[in-house]
Amino acid sequence: MVAQASRLKNVRYDIRGPVLRRAQELEAAGHRILKLNLGNPAPWGLNTPEPIVADMVQHLGDAEGYSDARGIYSARVAVAQYYQTLGVKNVQPDDVFLGNGVSELIVMSLQALLNTGDEVLVPSPDYPLWTGAVTLCGGRPVHYRCDESLGWEPDLEHLAAQITPNTRAMVIINPNNPTGAVYSREILLGMLDIARRHDLLVLADEIYDKILYDDAKHECAAALAPDLLVITMSGLSKAYRAAGFRSGWMAISGPTGTATEYLEGVQLLANMRLCPNVPAQHAVQTALGGFQSINTLIRPGGRLYEQRNHAYNKINAIPGVDAVQPRGALYLFARLDPEVHKIRDDQKLIIDLLEQELMLLSHGTGFNLPTPDHIRLVFLAPVDVLDDATDRLHRFLETYRQ
Numbered sequence: 325m326v327a328q329a330s331r332l333k334n335v336r337y338d339i340r341g342p343v344l345r346r347a348q349e350l351e352a353a354g355h356r357i358l359k360l361n362l363g364n365p366a367p368w369g370l371n372t373p374e375p376i377v378a379d380m381v382q383h384l385g386d387a388e389g390y391s392d393a394r395g396i397y398s399a400r401v402a403v404a405q406y407y408q409t410l411g412v413k414n415v416q417p418d419d420v421f422l423g424n425g426v427s428e429l430i431v432m433s434l435q436a437l438l439n440t441g442d443e444v445l446v447p448s449p450d451y452p453l454w455t456g457a458v459t460l461c462g463g464r465p466v467h468y469r470c471d472e473s474l475g476w477e478p479d480l481e482h483l484a485a486q487i488t489p490n491t492r493a494m495v496i497i498n499p500n501n502p503t504g505a506v507y508s509r510e511i512l513l514g515m516l517d518i519a520r521r522h523d524l525l526v527l528a529d530e531i532y533d534k535i536l537y538d539d540a541k542h543e544c545a546a547a548l549a550p551d552l553l554v555i556t557m558s559g560l561s562k563a564y565r566a567a568g569f570r571s572g573w574m575a576i577s578g579p580t581g582t583a584t585e586y587l588e589g590v591q592l593l594a595n596m597r598l599c600p601n602v603p604a605q606h607a608v609q610t611a612l613g614g615f616q617s618i619n620t621l622i623r624p625g626g627r628l629y630e631q632r633n634h635a636y637n638k639i640n641a642i643p644g645v646d647a648v649q650p651r652g653a654l655y656l657f658a659r660l661d662p663e664v665h666k667i668r669d670d671q672k673l674i675i676d677l678l679e680q681e682l683m684l685l686s687h688g689t690g691f692n693l694p695t696p697d698h699i700r701l702v703f704l705a706p707v708d709v710l711d712d713a714t715d716r717l718h719r720f721l722e723t724y725r726q
């Protein structure tokens with residue numbers, strides 16, 4: 325018998341757990357499942373821009389060997405320059421680490437930081453890899469509340485009240501998955517001030533920084549707090565629709581001299597995985613420079629803009645369902661009014677929906693929301709598919725009882 329490591333016992337990643345397994349069983353039995361559960365643009369015809377693919381192909385011959393453990397120089401220069409243009413001070417190519425997606429860098433940055441029992445402030449709801457990775461690294465995720473009635477902006481009072489002598493870092497996911505919130509400058513300054521007062525490392529996941537709707541403006545946390553150690557993360561998966569390339573980066577800014585040991589730890593971990601996927605690194609410079617095709621998708625008439633509006637209108641028309649309009653990212657996080665839909669187990673709701681309507685959404689508690697009254701829908705699909713999806717949800721909720 326081979327037993328599982330006890331360190332995995334409390335690691336949860338439910339959005340890819342039992343629900344996905346059930347979907348795979350149904351597919352294996354020949355059913356076609358409508359999957360609106362993943363922020364994966366390419367399968368919906370939102371493809372990687374051609375010049376990015378061409379650049380990678382062009383460089384395949386140079387990409388056979390390992391690269392510098394942090395990543396190739398040209399890509400690190402491009403990332404450093406990108407953050408310089410956003411107003412981040414003192415970020416140089418040597419402050420940039422490339423990774424196999426932001427996912428790898430989330431684990432790496434926490435693994436180098438945490439001792440058993442150290443606490444990390446994570447938003448609720450969150451992108452659940454953050455909570456899972458803190459636990460995996462021996463830390464304790466402590467959730468701070470984001471307030472639905474304030475467009476899902478973090479509740480600063482609640483955030484400050486979660487701090488203990490064991491708190492080491494604050495995670496900021498902005499624009500946010502799953503809520504679609506884009507934080508105001510005022511809220512971000514408030515969060516950064518709390519980090520400043522308690523000497524916390526700031527981990528800023530800004531992977532959706534270019535996916536913004538209407539007049540939403542993204543503020544880069546590192547630019548607002550040059551005096552704080554901030555690790556800003558982003559990559560090619562979303563704005564450049566290249567999730568399968570597995571390419572992301574982190575840029576470390578602020579008083580790096582105060583964190584020499586920690587940063588040596590990050591370098592050690594980067595060395596131990598030898599280097600990130602090299603072909604995809606060649607796409608980074610082209611992606612960050614020149615024409616930004618994402619801008620045509622997010623403005624009126626663009627697919628993401630129109631799909632966001634459509635999904636929002638359709639979902640809010642279902643009795644007992646309401647969602648805050650997303651101002652960024654790719655997700656609609658809808659509330660099922662507990663007065664109308666008395667849901668005790670939202671994972672069961674999602675499995676029942678899957679079995680009855682052959683459609684896969686995600687349950688709110690999978691994003692570390694404490695109450696079982698939310699579901700997440702990804703609006704990457706074209707409007708006719710979103711129509712079909714919201715019709716299925718409407719029909720299901722009409723008769724569903726727990």
Ligand SMILES: Cc1ncc(COP(=O)(O)O)c(C=O)c1O
Binds near residue numbers: 531567
């Ligand atoms: C907020 C957030 N961070 C990180 C990731 C992981 O991205 P990557 O593909 O770069 O690993 C995702 C993916 O959905 C995400 O939503």
